[in-house]
Amino acid sequence: MDDTDLGWELSTAVVLFHEAVARRLGLSAVDHKALGVITRRGPLTAGALAAELGMNASAVTALVDRLERAGHARRAPDPADRRRVLVHPAGTPALGDVFAALTREMTAMMSKYDERETAAILDYIRNTIAVLRAQTAALTAAGERPRP
Amino acid sequence: MDDTDLGWELSTAVVLFHEAVARRLGLSAVDHKALGVITRRGPLTAGALAAELGMNASAVTALVDRLERAGHARRAPDPADRRRVLVHPAGTPALGDVFAALTREMTAMMSKYDERETAAILDYIRNTIAVLRAQTAALTAAGERPRP
């Protein structure tokens, strides 16, 4: 019972943190998500980004315009195919600062657990990720079912 | 190093899960957030909801219209002050199903840890919530600093 509420609070805290980061960077939710994709999936073509975000090509053109204007990303031609544009992350200092602070706090916090506790915690995190992904997939599938 | 990535993956999984829930219910991010507030803060006046969401009164009128139309909330007069409207959650079956499934999976997953492991995990969750809230507050404060 306590567990459920705690999980819910954690989930809310995560979402609110993401919102705060987006607000800090002056980004909408979609733009922030896109920046996340660009940052971790490395350089990406505009088309791949569109597929990842479920948007069409022209919306992505506008999105990358915004990110580029704000200094969060930059376009570069794809040397392998000159029709393509590769969107690179442009290391925004603000974004780096945000995650450096978070990582520092989390690392400090984790340091007080012994080996066995740490193992349990990491296992829990991995399992939670798996559960969330499965539930997300189930929800998405349920939403698409009535369609075709 | 592994820790950081894991935390990041967990955070992403949480956000994607929230997005999937919103999509499933046919709600925008803001409307979904509002529904969360209404569901856990019980019946709420429109004004209180506006304050919670950082929106003005007329935007909340439109928001509650949407939630009511979709069957996720209902308005009732406040018996204590007839100018006021109380927004009640209207137990959407879809929403209940989503969280029942998640709770079931999470409970099953937690059952395999012994007492000491469980204690460590719960402590970790509590600390993570605290860190995230502090970081969120710091980000928000930083954003508001240059203002007045």
Next chain:
DNA sequence: TTGAATAATCCACTATGTTGAAATATCTTA
């Protein structure tokens, strides 16, 4: 009991992001 304050709503306007079609450039393959 009258006048000011408050709560919600309505309305016109604005800002933002998205779509779809057309244009351009490049690649692929027959």
Next chain:
DNA sequence: TAAGATATTTCAACATAGTGGATTATTCAA
């Protein structure tokens, strides 16, 4: 190398949600 396919961009609607001001109903205070 010519025809068709693909990647991105541009542009003109369009949709959605949020703002600010006016309106109505009700409560509070002098």
